[in-house]
Amino acid sequence: MYRDSNLRTILKTISWRFTATATTVTLVYLFTGQIRTAIEVGLLELVAKMIIYYVHEKGWARLKFGRVEIPAYVIWITGMPYSGKTTLGNMLAESLEKDQRKIQRLDSHTVRALFPETGFSREEVNRHIKRVGHLASILEKNGIIAIASFVSPYAESREFVRGLCNNFVEVHLQSTAEYARQFDKDGFFERIDKGEIKDVPGVDRPYEHCENTEMTFDMRRNSLRQVHDAVLAYVRKSYN
Amino acid sequence: MYRDSNLRTILKTISWRFTATATTVTLVYLFTGQIRTAIEVGLLELVAKMIIYYVHEKGWARLKFGRVEIPAYVIWITGMPYSGKTTLGNMLAESLEKDQRKIQRLDSHTVRALFPETGFSREEVNRHIKRVGHLASILEKNGIIAIASFVSPYAESREFVRGLCNNFVEVHLQSTAEYARQFDKDGFFERIDKGEIKDVPGVDRPYEHCENTEMTFDMRRNSLRQVHDAVLAYVRKSYN
Numbered sequence: 001m002y003r004d005s006n007l008r009t010i011l012k013t014i015s016w017r018f019t020a021t022a023t024t025v026t027l028v029y030l031f032t033g034q035i036r037t038a039i040e041v042g043l044l045e046l047v048a049k050m051i052i053y054y055v056h057e058k059g060w061a062r063l064k065f066g067r068v069e070i071p072a073y074v075i076w077i078t079g080m081p082y083s084g085k086t087t088l089g090n091m092l093a094e095s096l097e098k099d100q101r102k103i104q105r106l107d108s109h110t111v112r113a114l115f116p117e118t119g120f121s122r123e124e125v126n127r128h129i130k131r132v133g134h135l136a137s138i139l140e141k142n143g144i145i146a147i148a149s150f151v152s153p154y155a156e157s158r159e160f161v162r163g164l165c166n167n168f169v170e171v172h173l174q175s176t177a178e179y180a181r182q183f184d185k186d187g188f189f190e191r192i193d194k195g196e197i198k199d200v201p202g203v204d205r206p207y208e209h210c211e212n213t214e215m216t217f218d219m220r221r222n223s224l225r226q227v228h229d230a231v232l233a234y235v236r237k238s239y240n
Numbered sequence: 241m242y243r244d245s246n247l248r249t250i251l252k253t254i255s256w257r258f259t260a261t262a263t264t265v266t267l268v269y270l271f272t273g274q275i276r277t278a279i280e281v282g283l284l285e286l287v288a289k290m291i292i293y294y295v296h297e298k299g300w301a302r303l304k305f306g307r308v309e310i311p312a313y314v315i316w317i318t319g320m321p322y323s324g325k326t327t328l329g330n331m332l333a334e335s336l337e338k339d340q341r342k343i344q345r346l347d348s349h350t351v352r353a354l355f356p357e358t359g360f361s362r363e364e365v366n367r368h369i370k371r372v373g374h375l376a377s378i379l380e381k382n383g384i385i386a387i388a389s390f391v392s393p394y395a396e397s398r399e400f401v402r403g404l405c406n407n408f409v410e411v412h413l414q415s416t417a418e419y420a421r422q423f424d425k426d427g428f429f430e431r432i433d434k435g436e437i438k439d440v441p442g443v444d445r446p447y448e449h450c451e452n453t454e455m456t457f458d459m460r461r462n463s464l465r466q467v468h469d470a471v472l473a474y475v476r477k478s479y480n
Contacts, residue, residue, distance in 0.1 A: 008306020016296055020289055024264060027281050027288075032272055041267050048267075049260055056256055064340060066248020100304060102382050113374040114354065134353040135375070142342050144382045 009057045017050050069143065071239045072102075073167035074136045075231065077149040078158060080202025081188060082180035083173040084224050085149035091228045093147050099236075104139050106132055106148040120199060126157040133161030140165050153201030155208040162212065167239055171231055172216040177203045179220050249297045257290050309383065311479045312342075313407035314376045315471065317389040318398060320442025321428060322420035323413040324464050325389035331468045333387050339476075344379050346372055346388040360439060366397040373401030380405050385475075393441030395448040402452065407479055411471055412456040417443045419460050 004012075021042050029038035075092060077085045086107055093103045104110075108118075111132055118128050129152045136146040152158050162168045180202070181189045191197045192204075201207045209216070215234065217227045244252075261282050269278035315332060317325045326347055333343045344350075348358075351372055358368050369392045376386040392398055402408045420442070421429045431437045432444075441447045449456070455474065457467045 003308055003310055005306040005308045008308075011306065012300050015300075016293070019292060019296060020260070023288060023292065024281075024285060027285055028268060031277050031281050037271050041264075041271050044267055045264060048263060052259060052263065053256070056259060060252050060255075066245040066251065067340075068243055068245045070243055104378065104382055114371055131354055138344065139378075139382070142344055142379070142382070142384045144384070 004057075004061055009054060009061075012057065013050050013053045016053060017046060020049070021046050070101075071167060072140045072143045072145050073169060073235060073239050074140050074146045074148065074161075074165045075169045075171060075235065076136075076152070076158065076161065077147070077171045077173065078152045079173035079219075080153070080175055080177075080180060080207055081151060081200060082183040083175040083202075083219055084183070084227075085151075085173055088171070088173065088224055088227055088231075089147045089149035091224065092231060095228070095232055096145055096147075096235075102144045104144050104146050106136060106146055107150065111135070122154060125152075126154055126160075129154070129157035130160050133157070133164050136161065137164040137166075140167065151201055153205070153207045155210045158210055159212070169215070169231070169235060169238075170210065170213045171227075172209065172213045173219050173227070174216055175202065175219040244297070244301055249294060249301075252297065253290050253293045256293060257286060260289070261286050310341075311407060312380045312383045312385050313409060313475060313479050314380050314386045314388065314401075314405045315409045315411060315475065316376075316392070316398065316401065317387070317411045317413065318392045319413035319459075320393070320415055320417075320420060320447055321391060321440060322423040323415040323442075323459055324423070324467075325391075325413055328411070328413065328464055328467055328471075329387045329389035331464065332471060335468070335472055336385055336387075336475075342384045344384050344386050346376060346386055347390065351375070362394060365392075366394055366400075369394070369397035370400050373397070373404050376401065377404040380407065391441055393445070393447045395450045398450055399452070409455070409471070409475060409478075410450065410453045411467070412449065412453045413459050413467070414456055415442065415459040 024045055025038045025042040028041050029035055032038065075089075077089050079085055089105055089107065093105050096103050114135065115128060115131050118124065129150060132148060132150065136148055139146045158170060162170065177189070188197065192200060199205050215231065217230075219227075264285055265278045265282040268281050269275055272278065315329075317329050319325055329345055329347065333345050336343050354375065355368060355371050358364065369390060372388060372390065376388055379386040398410060402410065417429070428437065432440060439445050455471065457470070459467075
């Protein structure tokens with residue numbers, strides 16, 4: 001929550017008075033033709049009204065009426081490994097922070113302390129994603145924008161999370177194993193080639209697309225910057 | 241996040257103009273002695289300055305300077321079963337919501353969807369409390385007041401949670417099995433008597449007090465209303 005500092009109110013008071021007293025002096029001069037009277041009225045007004053304005057500002061700051069809450073939402077970035085989810089999530093978080101919004105990034109790193117046990121069976125993955133979804137919805141209900149980036153390959157758990165949230169934006173970064181491989185600096189695809197890693201969505205297991213997905217981007221045709229700009233424009237337009 | 245609605249700014253504009261123009265008319269009359277001139281200046285000022293004021297307000301609303309964030313904090317209510325933790329947590333949440341603060345209640349009910357598996361061994365309880373603490377600290381860092389009510393009998397996990405949070409207020413509701421029994425409408429103590437429930441902190445297992453605890457209330461000497469008032473006064477004074 002925010003409040004106006006006293007210094008903010010003081011500076012606002014001065015900036016208003018400068019504007020307003022200039023108007024008064026002009027008006028009095030135009031009506032009376034007396035420059036001396038105009039300046040005298042202006043000077044007295046300068047002092048009296050600054051005090052009155054400051055008190056008026058502080059009074060309104062205590063009043064709830066007309067304070068509109070800007071809605072929060074959940075951006076859920078999904079796609080196969082090395083499709084750009086984490087980078088996109090970080091780029092969006094950075095841009096939205098500049099809008100003075102509260103952001104919480106959710107990725108495997110963030111939620112490790114909360115939900116450490118993650119298996120790779122369909123059931124375990126779905127359970128993990130549903131828990132992250134619960135967390136995202138708690139954040140959203142409290143006015144925080146949650147930006148989640150998870151492979152989340154199963155339609156079932158993604159739809160479950162959508163059901164928990166008020167404003168849910170699913171962003172699917174569509175890629176192929178051939179294309180994603182170039183972004184792999186960890187030897188992930190080499191280990192797949194050697195048979196050390198199996199059951200990878202988008203590689204040897206299907207990624208389940210949803211009909212509901214707000215935005216799907218073919219990453220072979222879109223740069224992350226283009227995707228970022230599109231998602232940012234979408235949420236700013238939808239939830240402001 | 242909040243913004244001022246246009247209606248709020250319009251009403252604020254009118255309330256200010258009423259105050260300010262009355263001052264101007266008085267000043268002009270005092271200086272010129274002409275009631276007609278005073279009213280003419282007043283009328284023209286009325287229209288011109290309302291427009292200028294509205295624009296000035298909207299301009300300042302875009303400016304970040306002097307917007308001070310009011311800090312969030314974690315209220316951690318701990319104590320043996322039936323010491324009044326949940327009721328106190330709900331009372332505090334209700335009062336703080338009236339202050340237009342964002343509140344998230346955390347109790348066993350809230351966190352069930354996030355952390356379902358809860359055993360009763362020392363290790364399991366500590367792990368559960370630490371996870372809840374991670375959640376509380378995420379909320380606090382995003383400006384939300386977290387009010388947690390858990391038995392949390394072990395000093396180790398409570399101190400761990402304190403370390404995660406910026407502003408941590410531990411409230412210990414101290415009770416005895418004899419006293420707590422009167423609030424038990426669930427037959428909990430009967431089942432202890434029959435030997436069906438064991439290892440209950442404060443009954444047949446020690447509750448570990450911390451030296452750091454901000455506030456400890458002997459519930460045999462304090463009503464929940466008194467405790468509520470004391471905690472509320474403390475957090476309002478410490479974090480505003």
